[in-house]
Amino acid sequence: MKKHLLTVLLSGSVLLLTACNDSNDHDDSSTPPTNTSDINTIKNPVVGTTAYTKTDMSAIAGDSVVMTYKMKGINGTEVQANAMVFTPRTAAPVGGWPIVAWAHGTTGVADICAPSRNEMNAAIQGMIAKLLAEGFVVVAPDYEGLGEPSGKEIHPFLNVKSEGYSITDAVVATHQWLGTKASSKWMSIGHSQGGQAALGAAQYAARANLNYKGTVAVAPASNLGMILQGGELSVIGSTPDIQIPVYAQLDTYTALIAAGLKNPHPSTDYSQVFQKPTDKIAAQAESVCAEDLGNLFGQAMGQYAAINKTLTGYPRTVPNFLSLPVVKTFIDTESKPLSVLVTTPITIYQGSADTTVPKVATDTLIGDATKLGTKINYIQTAEWNHNTAYTLNIDNIVFDAKEMLSK
Known part of the structure; x- marks a missing residue:
């Protein structure tokens, strides 16, 4: 078969339950989600860190670690997950480095597919280098159940709430790990499944109880x-x-x-x-x-x-x-991002030549979100496919991050 049609899944590809205040309560998947999710109050969220060695990041990053952290899982209980964390090589400014959460595309649900266990592709490495050079910390979650320490939990693929909590709780853990070196400002960027996840982070940003500044989603999975x-x-x-x-x-x-x-x-x-x-x-x-x-x-x-x-x-x-x-x-419900009003800035990139997440799916997503009052900066061309909508816009995405985090 034509291998290239599937490799786009690896460079970036596509959950909703109502939050409970008690980490042992189970969510009701039939209840519509809200953007006033329960606040993360997990104590000592950082379980530990080890060096990230699958890709040599020493030329662009100060610290390159795989952080194991605690998060609230899809079933309402506390679970552990992993995220890569990269810090700039320069000293932290007064007020700390802002945090950018990078949400990856589809790799699979098996533990061996976790990004933290694999070499990083050149496009993502280049984007992270540019973000670090701008003075941003980058945290890149594997997502709940993907490469997690117990090896027993399956990744809830394309579940918006699970993805959103994977991001918010990774940002909280990163913020606590860095202490005064980290700013309370943060935003999310994602491609394909990661685009959906970044929109999930926007929807559930209140859980982090920090200063969420916006979202950039490229060809986000939906519909x-x-x-x-x-x-x-x-x-x-x-x-x-x-x-x-x-x-x-x-x-x-x-x-x-x-x-x-x-x-x-x-x-x-x-x-x-x-x-x-x-x-x-x-x-x-x-x-x-x-x-x-x-x-x-x-x-x-x-x-x-x-x-x-x-x-x-x-x-x-x-x-x-x-x-x-x-x-x-x-x-109909758990995989749909932007199902409630989101008031923080959102930019979405989409190409008409995309056959993995067709433009009609993103058009429908934006149309539905707009009816709820969510405002979206929609950037599209006929030429971009699923991959190039991301790779050809890395400089623009970094510029978007700078704009959002400057406010």
């Missing part, structure tokens, strides 16, 4: 049902060589969603979403990363097509799986 169904329609009647890369990417997202749902809903089974024997491929979402999972889906379809000369009859997803109650609630 997942539209994306999945639109992807299917886009290759109807095409030959297998056209269909396979698209189907493999869609099935990868679907398998990761099914895996993530097993965190709040342990009884979720892959056979509820995928037909047999494809459900066995989907189950490997818990042990391999997104690109490899996509290749497994593609290889199986390729073998079928080589024999049958068509994909008609190939056992992919269960018909109408989107109507499964747990999936429907996730699609």
Whole structure:
């Protein structure tokens, strides 16, 4: 299959429950979220730090660490998560360094896929270098359940509240770890799943109880049902060589969603979403990363097509799986960012050539958010695809961060 269609997931890709004041209370997933989330009062949130060594950041960063921190998880209980933290090489100014939270794109749900366990790609490294040079601390969470210390919690993939809390609680821990070296000012930047996560941070920014200044989201994941169904329609009647890369990417997202749902809903089974024997491929979402999972889906379809000369009859997803109650609630509610009014600045970059998060999904997201009164600076061109909407705008994103944090 065409590997490049799946690698975009790794450079940046796409949850909602009502907050409770007690960390042992469980959230009600049917209740609409609010942007007045419970305040983070976790004591001693930093569990520990170790050196981040997967990529040599010594030329651009003072400290480069993997910080293990405490956060409120999707089920309302306190869990541990990891985040990379990078500090400028210059001395902290009076008032401290502002904090920029970087939210990464889809890597998978298996622990081995956590960014802190892997080498950083050049584009992200370059952006972090520019942010550090501007005098900002960068904290980059793995997200809840992704590479977390116990190895038992599954990452709740594309769950807006989980992503938002992963960011807010990482920022709180970073702020406490740095003490007077850190400012109370912070903002978030993200691409694809990370764009969705950054919008989740905006929605739940009150939890950090710091000075949230704004959000930059690039091709943010949203309207997942539209994306999945639109992807299917886009290759109807095409030959297998056209269909396979698209189907493999869609099935990868679907398998990761099914895996993530097993965190709040342990009884979720892959056979509820995928037909047999494809459900066995989907189950490997818990042990391999997104690109490899996509290749497994593609290889199986390729073998079928080589024999049958068509994909008609190939056992992919269960018909109408989107109507499964747990999936429907996730699609309609828990994966939707900007579902309440957000008053802090938001800039969104989107390209019309994006086939991973199509422009129509982002247009719909912005239209719905605007109806609630949220104001969004929407920057779009026909040329950008899912990857270049981020890579070609790194200087602009850094400028946006400077503007937001200067106020």
